[in-house]
Amino acid sequence: MKSLKPSVSVILSTYNAVDWLEKTLWGYQFQTTFDFEIVIADDGSGPQTKELLEEFSKDFPVPIIHVWQEDEGFQKSRILNKAIVACNSDYILMSDGDCIPKNNFVEEHLKHRRKGYFLSGGYFKLPLDISNSINLPDIQNQNCFDVNWLKERGLKSSFKNKKLTAGKFTSRALNFLTPTNASWNGHNASGWKEDIVRVNGFDERMQYGGQDRELGERLMNSGIKSIQIRYTAICVHLDHARGYKTQETLDKNAAIRKNTRDNKVTYAIHGINKNHDVTI
Template sequence: MKYDASIIISTYNQPDWLYKVLLGYAQQTHQNFEIIVADDGSKMDTYQIVQNFKKQTSYAIKHIWQEDEGFQKNRILNKAIRASKSPYLIFTDGDCIPRKDFVEKHLTLRKPKAFLSGGYFKLPKMISEKISKEDISNQYCFDKFWLIKQGLKKNFKLNKLTSRGLKENLLNQWTPTKATWDGMNASGWKKDILAVNGFDERMKYGGEDRELGERLMNLGIKPIQARYSLICVHLHHERGYKNTVDFDRNKQIRKETKSKKKTWTDYGINQS
């Protein structure tokens, strides 16, 4: 079967969150896509979540798994890219529930020689845990009034959930946030990603996804700001894998990518 998009979802030992995310994809207005769960060494309960979801839906779902050797997200993403069957790839995380128009918007806004930079709306732990299957199917978790009723404080970021049409386009243009490749919500053409050799597998947590976007830009692939168009809610979680050593090393790799205008990494999909 020919798919319009491959949805690559990275995950690590968050089966309850992954289940909610998969439920979000079951609500999509555009349904011609495959799902690839890029699993960086989770335990068996994540595998069971994927298998159970396969039985509940007609979507094509692949579970790509690797041994747990610490934070190796870029490595599993490269494996998922190789396994993908679509010319257009949408990347997200297993703790980001997509709004029902998520896939449709990615496909509508895509352009040749460009990648899309989306955003997210972060939820506190209490609301993240409270979201049910019904809240996702009814799209309550994207409704500002429902969220406020659950205890969410009002702030400007709620515009991400309420903007449509002209307001949405204006906020995309006016936001001071630069368009970057952020792994929780970004998309691009597979041929462009292969042209820069995918993700750099030397990199741990901390800007490891943005470095791919920087090589794409060096190649002439334009980033498009769409953080008010491509909507997902980010469920709360701790980041126990975050550390200064890895972050500083990543900064050095990114600095070299920028200063030398590198378009290729020798540590990506093709390491021959």
Template sequence: MNASVILSTYNAVEWLEKVLWGYSAQTYTDFEIVIADDGSRDETRQRIEELKALIAIPIVHVWHPDDGFQKTKILNKAILAARSDYLIFTDGDCVPRKDFVATHIQYREPGYFLSGGYFKLPMDISQAITKEDILQQNCFDLEWLKARGFKSNIKSLKLTAKGFGAKLLNALTPTKATWNGANASGWKADLLASNGFNEEMQYGGEDRELGERLMNMGLSSKQIRYSAICVHLDHARGYVSEEAWRKNDAIRAYTKANKLTKTPDGIKSV
């Protein structure tokens, strides 16, 4: 297969199911889904097994026991489990538009990684979105969202920009093309060369740190935030910690100051 979509999840079955329906509707289908499960309860495993029979895209479930926020560790295990040479990273709360995988495939290029973003939805609309809304792409229609109370803003251009307009916005946006965990992609060989994610890091910039090492390796980044579209379903963030942020900031500062290309606390082959 031509790509592996690696998506992270933790005890969010309803959101994960909506995301998987999004991948079932992709225009490009030569890919697999690798679910990086950071210790969810058995309910998640059971629902994934049920969905495997309903969704044509191959699904691999990579799990480890719950030990707090250990997303970097499970992502590294998912990288090793992925069977293709190109990896697309996202989260189990980001529903992809039908051209999401096709866009990553279109823009991929040796020597680069791709940097996308997401369009955040409020909780009431996140809950209201149904399987049919995803399959019919209603949740990517700004007028449909506005009819359900969404307040349009400048970020709505992510949903409405098409073709040349999207490319122009990609070029003009002041947002840097960093590695963003909800929407990024790169070559498996590059990720292995960097030793993957730094497993010492918890929530807060752990994705950016990987991208910074990739750039220290000589890679460049492409901005596709207006082309590769996913909508982000709302949720609480009980795992956010000021202590973790300070630790992660120190690690990123060390990576930058020493121009590290490889983390000593990364992928560990079994």
């Protein structure tokens, strides 16, 4: 009898962006494996998001779990911690509700997972006009990952386009050669739940700007290593405004990250476990 426990829990963060979330969920309808569940980390969206998820859940190929909290401003770290607790799998893949996954996205994360490591992916950012134009057939047919199709719609030539054009061997070489650090990226990263829980998840003092990287830094401080898969596990990022981005929160988060690096912090006191005198 097949276990009901999925091989991976995919956490998608969202906040009042039903059009982008719909396109993202379409991407998970066409994966090459369905051995996963989706956990929506909803930072206070209105009823439209709940209605969308209820509609998708009627015939979606994998379970969708909706984790919601009251809207108290940008509290992504807090809702992500709640989503981590809700995950049924031993392995967690984190992305965002504005990142459409290529059809082998989940499979590539499962293929490369290793004990003692987390996986660091990247994203390919699309301009707003192309983001708006993508529809269900474009995702089903994988047009939105086709550079020629994107160029016909105004995408400019760039070395970054190789994320979409690199084949198996080229992507492996680019993963090795890229100067970009293999950091924990909230839009495309995965790791073992026990490792994430051991460092107590996200630091809930942190708002927009680097809270994902800080988690990765604590993982590395605790002995977990990282593997670069930015050219292997591909998602495209739909453009949007960031009204929650402020210099004050960026400075605050930078100070927390500096402390984590300088003092080799491995445990977030303001994390999943709120009993500050006990470690998990």
